[in-house]
Amino acid sequence: xxxxxxxxxxxxxxxxxxxxxxxxxxxxxxxxxxxxxxxxxxxxxxxxxxxxxxxxxxxxxxxxxxxxxxxxxxxxxxxxxxxxxxxxxxxxxxxxxxxxxxxxxxxxxxxxxxxxxxxxxxxxxxxxxxxxxxxxxxxxxxxxxxxxxxxxxxxxxxxxxxxxxxxxxxxxxxxxxxxxxxxxxxxxxxxxxxxxxxxxxxxxxxxxxxxxxxxxxxxxxxxxxxxxxxxxxxxxxxxxxxxxxxxxxxxxxxxxxxxxxxxxxxxxxxxxxxxxxxxxxxxxxxxxxxxxxxxxxxxxxxxxxxxxxxxxxxxxxxxxxxxxxxxxxxxxxxxxxxxxxxxxxxxxxxxxxxxxxxxxxxxxxxxxxxxxxxxxxxxxxxxxxxxxxxxxxxxxxxxxxxxxxxxxxxxxxxxxxxxxxxxxxxxxxxxxxxxxxxxxxxxxxxxxxxxxxxxxxxxxxxxxxxxxxxx
Amino acid sequence: xxxxxxxxxxxxxxxxxxxxxxxxxxxxxxxxxxxxxxxxxxxxxxxxxxxxxxxxxxxxxxxxxxxxxxxxxxxxxxxxxxxxxxxxxxxxxxxxxxxxxxxxxxxxxxxxxxxxxxxxxxxxxxxxxxxxxxxxxxxxxxxxxxxxxxxxxxxxxxxxxxxxxxxxxxxxxxxxxxxxxxxxxxxxxxxxxxxxxxxxxxxxxxxxxxxxxxxxxxxxxxxxxxxxxxxxxxxxxxxxxxxxxxxxxxxxxxxxxxxxxxxxxxxxxxxxxxxxxxxxxxxxxxxxxxxxxxxxxxxxxxxxxxxxxxxxxxxxxxxxxxxxxxxxxxxxxxxxxxxxxxxxxxxxxxxxxxxxxxxxxxxxxxxxxxxxxxxxxxxxxxxxxxxxxxxxxxxxxxxxxxxxxxxxxxxxxxxxxxxxxxxxxxxxxxxxxxxxxxxxxxxxxxxxxxxxxxxxxxxxxxxxxxxxxxx
Numbered sequence: 001x002x003x004x005x006x007x008x009x010x011x012x013x014x015x016x017x018x019x020x021x022x023x024x025x026x027x028x029x030x031x032x033x034x035x036x037x038x039x040x041x042x043x044x045x046x047x048x049x050x051x052x053x054x055x056x057x058x059x060x061x062x063x064x065x066x067x068x069x070x071x072x073x074x075x076x077x078x079x080x081x082x083x084x085x086x087x088x089x090x091x092x093x094x095x096x097x098x099x100x101x102x103x104x105x106x107x108x109x110x111x112x113x114x115x116x117x118x119x120x121x122x123x124x125x126x127x128x129x130x131x132x133x134x135x136x137x138x139x140x141x142x143x144x145x146x147x148x149x150x151x152x153x154x155x156x157x158x159x160x161x162x163x164x165x166x167x168x169x170x171x172x173x174x175x176x177x178x179x180x181x182x183x184x185x186x187x188x189x190x191x192x193x194x195x196x197x198x199x200x201x202x203x204x205x206x207x208x209x210x211x212x213x214x215x216x217x218x219x220x221x222x223x224x225x226x227x228x229x230x231x232x233x234x235x236x237x238x239x240x241x242x243x244x245x246x247x248x249x250x251x252x253x254x255x256x257x258x259x260x261x262x263x264x265x266x267x268x269x270x271x272x273x274x275x276x277x278x279x280x281x282x283x284x285x286x287x288x289x290x291x292x293x294x295x296x297x298x299x300x301x302x303x304x305x306x307x308x309x310x311x312x313x314x315x316x317x318x319x320x321x322x323x324x325x326x327x328x329x330x331x332x333x334x335x336x337x338x339x340x341x342x343x344x345x346x347x348x349x350x351x352x353x354x355x356x357x358x359x360x361x362x363x364x365x366x367x368x369x370x371x372x373x374x375x376x377x378x379x380x381x382x383x384x385x386x387x388x389x390x391x392x393x394x395x396x397x398x399x400x401x402x403x404x405x406x407x408x409x410x411x412x413x414x415x416x417x418x419x420x421x422x423x424x425x426x427x428x429x430x431x432x433x434x435x436x437x438x439x440x441x442x443x444x445x446x447x448x449x450x451x452x453x454x455x456x457x458x459x460x461x462x463x464x465x466x467x468x469x470x471x
Numbered sequence: 472x473x474x475x476x477x478x479x480x481x482x483x484x485x486x487x488x489x490x491x492x493x494x495x496x497x498x499x500x501x502x503x504x505x506x507x508x509x510x511x512x513x514x515x516x517x518x519x520x521x522x523x524x525x526x527x528x529x530x531x532x533x534x535x536x537x538x539x540x541x542x543x544x545x546x547x548x549x550x551x552x553x554x555x556x557x558x559x560x561x562x563x564x565x566x567x568x569x570x571x572x573x574x575x576x577x578x579x580x581x582x583x584x585x586x587x588x589x590x591x592x593x594x595x596x597x598x599x600x601x602x603x604x605x606x607x608x609x610x611x612x613x614x615x616x617x618x619x620x621x622x623x624x625x626x627x628x629x630x631x632x633x634x635x636x637x638x639x640x641x642x643x644x645x646x647x648x649x650x651x652x653x654x655x656x657x658x659x660x661x662x663x664x665x666x667x668x669x670x671x672x673x674x675x676x677x678x679x680x681x682x683x684x685x686x687x688x689x690x691x692x693x694x695x696x697x698x699x700x701x702x703x704x705x706x707x708x709x710x711x712x713x714x715x716x717x718x719x720x721x722x723x724x725x726x727x728x729x730x731x732x733x734x735x736x737x738x739x740x741x742x743x744x745x746x747x748x749x750x751x752x753x754x755x756x757x758x759x760x761x762x763x764x765x766x767x768x769x770x771x772x773x774x775x776x777x778x779x780x781x782x783x784x785x786x787x788x789x790x791x792x793x794x795x796x797x798x799x800x801x802x803x804x805x806x807x808x809x810x811x812x813x814x815x816x817x818x819x820x821x822x823x824x825x826x827x828x829x830x831x832x833x834x835x836x837x838x839x840x841x842x843x844x845x846x847x848x849x850x851x852x853x854x855x856x857x858x859x860x861x862x863x864x865x866x867x868x869x870x871x872x873x874x875x876x877x878x879x880x881x882x883x884x885x886x887x888x889x890x891x892x893x894x895x896x897x898x899x900x901x902x903x904x905x906x907x908x909x910x911x912x913x914x915x916x917x918x919x920x921x922x923x924x925x926x927x928x929x930x931x932x933x934x935x936x937x938x939x940x941x942x
Contacts, residue, residue, distance in 0.1 A: 026641060029764075037644065037771060070764075078644065078767045079736030092737055094744070094772075121622045128620035133820070134609040141601040146924060149599035149788040151592045170497060173508065173549065185816055211811075265550030266563055273565070293500075293541075296549045300508060301565075317620040319819035340682075345656055347821040348790035349604070453617065 020061065028063050032071040040080055040091055049091045051081065115423030116460035120255065120402035120448030122318045123370060127454075129316075132362045133353060139360075140352035148348055154339045156183025156324075160351040163358035164324050168310070172286055173296025175303040176326045182335060185345040186323040187282055188215050190309045191247070194280060195219040196338040197331065202280075203243035205233050206437035207256050212247070213434065225434035228253050230395070232260035235268040245278040246271075250298045251286040255432050255446045257396015257404050265298055272305040278328070279306045285314045287367055290375040290398040304328045312354065314401055314450075315367060322346055322354060374401055377449045377457060384461050391471035401450030404429065411469040412443035419467035424460065426467075491532065499534050503542040511551055511562055522552065522560045586894030587931035591726065591873035591919030593789045594841060598925075600787070603833045604824060610831075611823035619819055625810045627654025627795075631822045634829035635795050639781070643757055644767025646774040647797045653806060656816040657794040658753055659686050661780045662718070665751060666690040667809040668802065673751075674714035676704050677908035678727050683718070684905065696905035699724050701866070703731035706739040716749040717742075721769045722757040726903055726917045728867015728875050736769055743776040749799070750777045756785045758838050761846040761869040775799045783825065785872055785921075786838060793817055793825060845872055848920045848928060855932050862942040872921030875900065882940040883914035890938035895931065897938075 020039070022031040039045040051057070051072065058065040072089050075081040083089045140159075148157065155161065161178040168174035184190045188211065195202070195216050202216055206225040213223050224241045227234040232253045238246060248268065250260035260268075272279050281298050289295070299308035303326070311323030327335060357363050381403060382394050393406045407415060416428045429444035452460050491510070493502040510516040522528070522543065529536040543560050546552040554560045611630075619628065626632065632649040639645035655661045659682065666673070666687050673687055677696040684694050695712045698705040703724045709717060719739065721731035731739075743750050752769050760766070770779035774797070782794030798806060828834050852874060853865050864877045878886060887899045900915035923931050 024641075030641075033644070033767070041646075041771075074764065074766065076733055077730075079733050079740065079769070079772055082733070082737075092733075094737060094740055122620070125619070125621035126617040128617075130612040130615075134605075134612045137608045137820075138605040141605045144601075146597040146599075148596070149593070149790050150596035150922075151789050170495075170501075173504070175512075189816075259548075262547050262550050262553070262563075266553075266565055269550065269565055293545065295545065296504070298550070300512075301550055317819075318622050319620050321816060321818050345660075345792060345816050347792050347818040348788075349608075349824075350818040350821060353820075451621075 020057070022061065022063075029067050029071050029074075032061070032063070032068065033075055036071065036075060037080060045091050047091050047093045050087075051089045051091070053088070113423050114425045116425065116456065116463045117451050118424065118426045118447050118449065118460050118464060119451060120427060120446050121451055122448075123314055123316070123401060123450045124373070124453060125317065125319075125451075127370065127373065128319075129362065129366050132366070133357065136356040136360070136362060137349065137353040140356045141349065144352050148352060152348055154182075154336060154341060155179075156181070156346065157348060157351045157355065159355040160358075161324075163355040167358050167363070168297075168308070168324075168326065172283065172294070172310075173300045174308050174326055175300050176308070180303075180327050180329065180332060182325045182327060182332070182339070183346055183351060184323050184325055184339075185321045186311045186313055186318070187284060187309050188212065189345060190307075190323060190325045191215050191280065192219065193325070193335050193338045194245075194278075194307060194331075195221050197334040198245050198278065200244045201242055203238055203241055203246040204434065205248065205253060206434045206439050207429070207432045208247075208249070208254055208434070210431060223434070223436075225437035225439075227437065227439050228256050228258065230256075230258045232258045232264060233268075235260075235264045235271065238268070238271045243277070244275065245280060247280040247282060248298075249282045249284065251283055251289075251295055252397065252399045254282070254284060255402060255404055255429070257399070257402075259295060259397055259399075260298070265301065269298070269301050269305070272302065277305070278331075281306055281308045283308060283310045285400040286310070287315055288371055288374055288400050290371070290378060294399075299326060304330070307331065315363075315370065320350055320354070322350055373454075374450055378403060380457070381447065381449050381461060384465065388465045389468045389471075392468055395444075402446055402448045405445045405447060405468075407443040407445065408469060409441075409443055412445070415445065415467055415469055419463070422463045422467055424463040424467055426464070491528070493532060493534075500538050500542050500545075503532070503534070503539065504546060507542065507546060508551060516562050518562050518564045520562045521558070522562070524559070584894050585896045587896065587927065587934045588922050589895065589897045589918050589920065589931050589935060590922060591898060591917050592922055593919075594785055594787070594872055594921045595844070595924060596788065596790075596922075598841065598844065599790075600833065600837050603837070604828065607827040607831070607833060608820065608824040611827045612820065615823050619823060623819055625653075625807060625812060626650075627652070627817065628819060628822045628826065630826040631829075632795075634826040638829050638834070639768075639779070639795075639797065643754065643765070643781075644771045645779050645797055646771050647779070651774075651798050651800065651803060653796045653798060653803070653810070654817055654822060655794050655796055655810075656792045657782045657784055657789070658755060658780050659683065660816060661778075661794060661796045662686050662751065663690065664796070664806050664809045665716075665749075665778060665802075666692050668805040669716050669749065671715045672713055674709055674712055674717040675905065676719065676724060677905045677910050678900070678903045679718075679720070679725055679905070681902060694905070694907075696908035696910075698908065698910050699727050699729065701729045703729045703735060704739075706731075706735045706742065709739070709742050714748070715746065716751060718751040718753060719769075720753045720755065722754055722760075722766055723868065723870045725753070725755060726873060726875055726900070728870070730766060730868055730870075731769070736772065740769070740772050740776070743773065748776070749802075752777055752779045754779060754781045756871040757781070758786055759842055759845055759871050761842070761849060765870075770797060775801070778802065786834070786841065791821055791825070793821055844925075845921055849874065851928070852918065852920050852932060855936065859936045860939045860942075863939055866915075873917055873919045876916045876918060876939075878914040878916065879940060880912075880914055883916070886916065886938055886940055890934070893934045893938055895934040895938055897935070 020035045054065045054068040058068045076083050081089050082092045161181040165176040165178045168176040192215050201222040201224050203224045203226050205228050207228050216223050224243050226237045233248055283297055286294055299306040308326040312320050385392055395404045395406050412428045419426050427446040491506045525536045525539040529539045547554050552560050553563045632652040636647040636649045639647040663686050672693040672695050674697050675694045676699050678699050687694050695714050697708045704719050770777040779797040783791050866875045866877050883899045890897050898917040
């Protein structure tokens with residue numbers, strides 16, 4: 001056996017047949033160490049076993065004595081072997097492993113093949129501007145000062161804060177001086193930071209992401225639902241609550257789709273002013289409006305009372321993990337303290353690349369392309385439903401990357417099940433509902449028309465029409 | 472006045488002289504909106520003020536009536552203006568702003584100009600392999616599957632987990648199957664996640680980063696100091712504690728510089744086995760050993776009881792915010808649950824770039840260069856001190872990116888002050904000391920010889936020698 005490999009050998013060692021094979025990466029010493037570790041781990045070399053002398057194993061393996069000696073010495077250092085004067089090199093004695101609880105996979109739904117994906121999660125991943133992003137990355141890497149690669153400023157890179165300030169003030173009407181901007185890893189990260197510095201319950205829209213509610217609850221803060229209708233959140237309800245802060249999606253209520261109307265905009269600004277409260281504005285898709293110019297952010301009405309949060313998750317990709325907060329002056333230091341002086345969550349290379357992407361106009365170009373695509377897709381969704389399922393209404397404004405389809409009462413669950421059988425992934429409206437809301441129940445679907453690749457969109461719509469309940 | 476600009480104008484409006492200047496980015500409508508917002512914000516247009524009719528302002532500004540109408544309409548939508556039949560367009564009435572607590576800057580030490588930086592924070596930021604990283608990014612962007620840009624897997628990209636598994640098993644002797652690897656934003660992020668799923672106090676080395684201790688405390692978990700000496704942590708002390716987990720830096724105790732010796736390696740493995748505890752191995756600079764081959768990670772001795780954590784913070788840059796955890800099977804699901812299914816903290820583009828960087832050998836090449844630089848720097852530090860300050864001993868092994876200088880008792884504070892006067896930033900040893908340890912007090916400096924740029928290293932050493940106490 002031993003002759004089958006140039007560098008393998010075996011020897012009778014204290015009654016144990018030690019067979020060692022030298023393969024894999026690294027030099028001969030590393031290979032020998034790896035083989036010995038494996039033999040010990042597998043039990044082939046039991047604790048206390050005496051290893052062959054250097055000379056013998058070296059000869060068997062056709063390698064230098066020094067290599068064997070070095071491998072033994074390192075395994076002694078690492079704790080695999082012990083070496084004592086007079087008793088040679090032995091496998092270390094160690095307590096028997098305590099029985100460990102083996103990993104039990106939680107019960108998960110059986111694997112369901114997803115053929116069509118209309119879940120409202122992200123823009124079309126196939127449309128990520130790879131080449132432009134690579135160009136921005138290269139340019140940013142070439143021009144960054146050295147200190148960019150040291151321990152960073154938790155506020156984020158100044159290049160990016162400048163570029164974001166310029167963009168937000170131009171495109172979203174945000175009052176955004178660079179020194180009131182904090183870069184974060186996305187909306188949820190920003191909400192987590194704000195939750196850490198706020199006291200008392202936070203009002204949230206009765207329909208929204210459970211993930212956001214959970215982020216608040218995880219910090220020991222309660223959430224209070226406020227109703228939503230076709231004009232966004234019913235902010236008059238705030239007065240009757242104990243909330244000191246409210247999270248809103250004013251440009252496009254998520255997911256039901258109404259924009260906060262002008263009266264309610266005024267009402268909520270009055271509320272934060274008279275109560276000394278805080279409005280957290282989640283501007284997750286403010287750039288995407290298809291029937292008119294986007295409405296500017298609420299934040300401009302009172303930058304001292306409104307924290308504005310946005311990200312590239314809908315405009316570019318959630319995979320970049322990059323967002324921003326524009327904070328009232330009075331909150332900056334406390335939120336920075338919560339963020340931690342040593343830690344910054346967002347890759348600086350990604351920050352610098354986005355700064356370049358914004359500054360060179362690549363972001364605006366990408367948004368224009370993306371807006372055109374999503375406008376077409378929404379129109380196709382509306383048109384298809386009007387033809388094939390006229391009893392299903394698309395509610396909300398022509399905006400964003402998703403739409404809500406209103407279903408006849410009591411049909412949501414069966415529709416989601418029917419979709420699943422067709423391999424179509426989509427969300428029912430119920431999973432967005434705040435458990436404590438007293439709003440009348442609604443049946444519906446939240447359709448992410450941005451998600452599929454171009455070629456996959458028409459087939460996904462077709463599957464959707466098949467899954468919908470008959471009139 | 473009105474004629475000074477092609478697009479500016481003024482009019483007598485309800486007793487208010489409205490002067491508007493159209494400048495800045497965007498079309499005329501956006502410029503007009505921006506100017507009106509500014510006028511309202513500044514108080515020049517008071518609440519209730521009636522705005523000029525479209526026709527008048529359009530004529531004054533030399534722009535189309537429709538443009539003024541559109542700007543007014545959008546500002547109504549945004550809540551700045553109100554429009555009522557018969558009473559025209561007016562500035563919205565809003566409650567007066569409540570007085571807000573103005574930002575009070577916490578007392579910070581006066582600005583001290585840093586001329587030389589020997590703080591142990593990061594590798595030489597000037598040595599970041601920008602061009603290779605840009606190449607890896609471009610290649611990764613070109614070859615990634617589309618789904619990489621959608622909502623990601625919180626475990627991290629499979630490409631990166633494969634590459635990290637291969638690297639860790641080859642270079643650090645870690646038992647690292649890809650499905651036991653979780654990508655995270657660095658050691659502190661990994662520690663934070665583990666702290667969330669562990670019960671009871673965690674033992675930590677009596678000298679270490681206060682930032683790591685604070686990360687544990689922030690989750691409501693106590694830390695128990697265990698002493699350190701020239702052979703690393705005195706792990707025999709673990710038996711007398713109530714700790715169920717211990718954080719160690721076995722390859723190179725941070726910051727005092729001893730490696731955990733073989734007997735202690737065996738002792739701590741026995742401890743975790745007999746108590747059912749967990750060892751958290753912080754392998755922050757295991758690749759950097761200058762006197763011999765690096766000692767393999769402890770984790771290989773019992774992958775079911777040892778969580779191995781590492782990052783690129785010392786090898787490449789802390790600005791990438793990228794690290795990994797190799798977890799015992801039994802912990803994977805709970806740590807993943809703590810990480811959250813919707814959130815991943817690490818930019819996918821950075822993950823894919825590192826996967827390419829590892830796979831193509833660029834990481835190994837960079838490590839070789841970096842190791843040679845740091846070996847030379849450490850030798851120069853030792854040599855310079857031997858010549859100019861022979862009474863100051865450099866303790867610890869020839870490894871890593873930092874060294875501890877032992878100072879005569881009672882001289883640390885004055886030395887740090889003397890350094891500060893010379894514009895030299897460095898850390899005293901006391902700030903690393905666990906407040907509850909009963910170890911004898913030690914005076915010393917923690918010198919990050921990796922931090923300065925090449926040209927800045929000799930002058931920094933010179934300043935250091937000037938700051939040191941005389942014999």
